[in-house]
Amino acid sequence: MKELVIPPAAQSDEDSWELLRAWVANNGLHCSVLVGVYDAEGITEELAWGTILADAARHIADAIESLGLRDNEAALVAIRQAFNAELDKPTSSRSGNLVQ
Secondary structure, eight states: OOOOOOOHHHOOOTTOOEEEEEEEETTTEEEEEOSSSGGGTTTTTTHHHHHHHHHHHHHHHHHHHHHHHHHHHHHHHHHHHHHEEEEEEOOOOOOOOOOO
């Protein structure tokens, strides 16, 4: 099992919390998400998660640029296109349920 490094800011902040964990296992994507904390603070979950996913896309585009693969703007355009295409016409099914 290969886990990513926890960011230093998350390690040093006693009030940090994990929102999303994604794994490729058994030829599929498996996710754990923390949903419901934003609604409790008066922010709709959809708005919060849209912002989180957009920020994550920007981090990924920056990482692609830092590897010298593409500039971050081109990477972000491609990520956006793939994201919208996948939402419009999923390439695989999903299953699972909310576990609390």
